[in-house]
Amino acid sequence: MRRLFSNKIFIVILITLLVVVIIIMSTIPGNPIRTITAPVSFVIDPIQKGVKSVGEGITGFFSAVTEGMDIRKENEELKAEIAQLEYQVAQGEEAIRRWEELKDAFHIKDTFENYRIIGAPVLTREADEWFSVIRIDLGQNDGFLLFQDQSCAVVDARMNLIGRIMTSEPESSKVLPLLHEGFSVSAKVNTVNGAVVRVSGETTLKQDGLCKVTRIPVTIDLKVGDELVTSGQGGLFPAGIPIGVIISVDYSSELNRTAILQPYANLNDIKDVFVMVPEENSDTTADTEAVSVVSPR
Template structure:
């Protein structure tokens, strides 16, 4: 025989539920309210906790969704920032190239019969002795030295930096004006008196200075005078700014023997130099 226990229990349960419903329906309103209040006090906290859990879960998923949106927006902003930095770098390079070209054009108008090559400085540190430094231009750019023949090196303001010391295929070494082996024929700007020599000095170069000597007696030189190349010797074109006289030294009889000169060029701030070469038509 089949077991009828579970079926009977189900029938009894349904019957009891119907009976309870009928009894509650038959009760007066006040009694129903009291019973409802009783069950409400029992189940309301459970309902509140359940509703709070539902709200918390909803808030969590909402926060997760917002966090994903923020991460996506953050990635977009980072990409925009990277593109902006790249554009700024490119624009900066264009500006520097334009300034270099403008400086070269200015030099070309000043030295019409001279070939000019611009070069970036490769080693930025000159060292305490201001020794030779290397620039990015060499024999393939037409720069060459031999014997007493060399090439002057100036900045964009036509101030003398030094001369080419030696060349390689793609680079050259420059001897700066402060080097003790450097010398150039000079005169006071605005005058055509006898020329004299400006050269590097082992002691003065530590202070960023050089010296003028071989000055003929009676040559008027005063503190504050500007010195330029005289053009004598055929290496340095006339009119290149050398520097300013900052001290005049005399002997026991009061005769001037040397001058201390502060170069016009600031070697520490250099990024580009310009090499002056003989034009192809003249060579």
């Protein structure tokens, strides 16, 4: 037996089997495997936040230096003062932009009055083309508790759909982005009694930042320029969240009528997202009972 465990091939096969069991179990709802990542969250998230803030600090420092050098070329005597002022102006512009976005978000909140909107910065982005789920800085320790098989819509500051919450851990939560192959949502054309279709992520379109529209009724012709919003069917997303605009249609097959959608939200530029949590006393969906916010940020 001891000899067997000193065999490298045997060890690799054994570990492989163990990992395969973990993979299979992780696909089963309610499995205990997911608790493995809870301690990881406690240790890794604070470190990752630290690395991110240090990195952003260094980037900011070099930006400031670069600006200062440019100004020095124009006016050597006023270099330091101009550099400082330029930096402050940039900071001020950023603050104004953020304030405008937040103002828009609060206005929209009135439209979705049965939902509480919680802001959270984006922590991590994709690791590669297949590991492309993102993490946000909103976790169970912030009072955001998400039970198995439940989810919440995630939107940007202009209330455009970004994705949905997949899991919540103690320090952060995973968001499945709109462009991800695993994402799909029931949508409708943003008109009175607009046709209901399906919007989903597609491998062949992901890199171009586009989504695929399927299940287009034979009786309806989507047109380029049509705006799609969430339909509210299925109960996960409230109706009326803007998704994007149709940029091309393909009716070559009557059985498989498709279209391409350009989402409004640009995931590459997003720094902060907003999670739409159903209010506990609303009668929107069954999600209401499952998702709760104890103490919002």
